[in-house]
Amino acid sequence: MRHDPSVAGPTDPRDDAELLRAHVAGDPAAFETLVRRHADRLWAVALRTLGDREEAADAVQDALLSAYRKADRFRGESAVTTWLHRIVVNSCLDRARRRQARPTVPLPEQGAGEPVAGGEDRDTTLTVRAALAELPPDQRAALVLVDVYGYPVADAAQILDVAPGTIKSRCARGRARLAARLGHLRNQEPSPDVTSGTARPRKEAP
Amino acid sequence: MSDTARPDDASTGVDVDLVADYQAGVLAGTPEEARVAELIATRPEWSDAAQALADADRVVLEDLAGLGAEPAPMPADVLSGLVEAIRAERSAPSSAAAGGAVVGFDAARRRRVRRARWVLGAAAAVVVVALLGLVGTSVLHDDSAKQASSARSGAAPTSTAPHPDLGPNNQPRPGLAGPTLGASGTDYTPATVVRVVRASGGSSLGAAARGQVPAQLDRLTRPDQLDGCLRAIAAGHPGTPRTVDYARFRGAPAMVVWLVQNGSSGMIVAVGPECGPDDPHLVYETVVLGAHETTPK
Structure with missing residues (x-):
């Protein structure tokens, strides 16, 4: 589910900005239409950023209700979808930072109704998710947006409200950290705290 | 770095x-x-x-x-809870300014959580069925016609006796379906729990068990109490229980449960003596991946 911005859903010809304006003007169904249009993308980012279904559900709900209430403050300086993502990702980061302060562990994402990959794919996915969950929240959010879901660096920078260079750095450092944790670096054993039964053979030096 | x-x-x-x-x-x-x-x-x-x-x-x-x-669509229960919360917000716009909308939001969240728990409960049906099967099998081993009738009819077991899977001195009986119950006497720590639990291999846990069930965990040896606790664990954790060890974690009495998915992946959770259907009283959890595991920072 790579990033593919859309301006209008199949059931409502209005674009995102028009829907938001309609909501502010009192259209009772406009915000719900907007939410339904972007629900899957927002959910995917929240789920991969938090790694926990219930936390992601709470973060998304908190964020979108907040967006509902403060829609009149949207100034159109970014796309509506970027604004929604920013609110959702910030809600996720707040939760991730709070959780980081507690002695806890990555929780399972899997919940009812979610597709389950099988066999080796499932193990690989679990391994990557687990390693991702151990990154600092800021690095994780950047990686989820850019490298997992393909958002342009500029969009991720707007969503996270940092410079594009910061996004690039967070992604590069995050991938370096993942490489170490997943055992992908040559001449390096997998990190003892996150290792994989499915780690690929390390490449030989050319 | x-x-x-x-x-x-x-x-x-x-x-x-x-x-x-x-x-x-x-x-x-x-x-x-x-x-x-x-x-x-x-x-x-x-x-x-x-x-x-x-x-x-x-x-x-x-x-x-x-x-x-990997497809990750918003689950139906999450979307419906979200829409419900938005509609609640919409129906009480004036109270929102006064903070009243929080009530609607929280109510919606509670409904969502309840729904999610119900759905998760359905997803955990395999575990529950396995547990009921375990109880039924255990009851038959216990030669108690009354308990057998209760288990077969699906009624919640009411026995206050130790779990029938536990033999003399609360040692597990071998050869039963469902999780292997044991009382290894181990005092687990985050550093040892995965290695020790995995080393038990599940089936060998019983044979290795030498200790006694800590007194604070006696309640959880009763089938109905164990089932309630495992239901609560299943609501938040994927996998099927392979082993249950009435032991200690960081020195405190704890029931350590190994949940297995896809052969060897899964989770290990430690719960406190208060574990029950509404709250597992989670003490610790860790993800187990194949031959390795992830642990908390």
């Missing part, structure tokens, strides 16, 4: 973060760019690290793209 550096980085002084930034073009036009370029060109350890990182980066990008290709 010392915690992500290669093992020899401390001795070689290679700054992996700096190399990563350099390769990502983050340092372009800065004095650091020329400095790192020179280090990579002139110092073998920097050159090796840069090459290794470049190779690994391609693999990690594939891993992450693979994760992104």
